[in-house]
Amino acid sequence: MTAAGLRLADVRKQFRLADGTTTTAIEDFSLDIEPGEFLVVVGPSGCGKTTVLNILAGLETASAGRVEMSGRAIAGPGAERGVMFQDYALFPWLTVLGNVEFGLRHGPAGAALTASARAARVRAVIDLVGLKGAEGKYPHQLSGGMRQRVALARLMANEPAVLLMDEPLAALDAQTRTILQEELLRIWGQDGPRERRRTVVFITHAIDEAVFLADRVAVMSAHPGRLKATIAVDLPRPRNDATRAEPRFNELVQRIWGLIREEAYRATVT
Ligand SMILES: Nc1ncnc2c1ncn2[C@@H]1O[C@H](COP(=O)(O)OP(=O)(O)OP(=O)(O)O)[C@@H](O)[C@H]1O
Ligand SMILES: [Mg+2]
Structure with missing residues (x-):
C-alpha cells in the first residue's frame, strides 16, 4: 500500500433540479490533501461536504475544475478509494x-x-x-x-490507499462514538510511522470529533459551498482521552466553532 495524495483544483459542482433550474453545491473549491494525511471536513448542513466526498469517490463528476489522485484525474469509482457512510450498508x-x-x-x-x-x-x-x-x-x-x-x-x-468517510460515527451513541474515534486512529496507524498511514477524508458535524481525529480541519461555508479555512491540528499523536483534556484541544474547538457558528445558525433558520 502506498498512500496517495488528493487534489481538488477550482472545483465546481452544479446540480440540475426537477424544475429545470440549477443549483451550485460547491464553487471555487481547491484543496490538496497529503499522502497519509487525516483530513476532516466540517461545515453547516447542506454546505456540500458529501458532494466533495462523492466527487473524490468518483460517484459524482465535477462540473468544472480538476480532481486528481496521485496526479491522475479521478474518472470514476476505484478500489483504491474506499467509501464508508453513516448507515452501515x-x-x-x-x-x-x-x-x-x-x-x-x-x-x-x-x-x-x-x-x-x-x-x-x-x-x-x-x-x-x-x-x-x-x-x-x-x-x-x-x-x-x-x-x-x-x-x-x-x-x-x-x-484502499484512501478512506473516504461520510459521518461514519454520527448514528452512534456518545460513548460508543468516543471509543470508536480512538479505535479509528489506531486502525489508521497513529501509533506507527507516518508513511504507513492511509489518506483519510472524514466528514463530521462534531467539531470535537474533528479536532480529535484530524491532522487538518477543512472548514466549509454554505451556499455555495466553499472552503473557508483550513486549520492545522498541532496536537501530538497518539491521541487518547488525555488529549481531550488539553487546553489546546479546546482552543482549537472554539476556534473552529467561531468560524462556522454564524453559518450553522443560518442553516437552522433557512
Ligand atoms: N443530487 C442532487 N440534486 C440536487 N441537489 C443536490 C444533490 N445532491 C446535493 N444537492 C444539493 O447540494 C447541496 C450540498 O449537498 P451535500 O449533501 O453535499 O451537503 P452536506 O454538507 O453533505 O449536507 P449535510 O450536512 O446535511 O450532510 C445542498 O444544497 C443539496 O441540496
Ligand atoms: Mg452530507
Missing part, C-alpha cells in the same frame, strides 16, 4: 465474515488473491477492528458500534 443476509469478505470475493481488490490469502486477510482485518468471536453473527444481532466495525473491516479488507 451491510448485507443483512450475510454474517460478519460474509460481509467482510464480500468485496474481496467479488471486487477487483481480491481478484489476484488465492482463497487462502483472501481468508487470511479477512481474519486479519476482523482482528484489527476488534470483531474476533463475532464472525458468525448477522448484522441484526450486532450493536450500532459493532456494525460500523464490520463496515470498517470490509473497507480495510480492500486495502
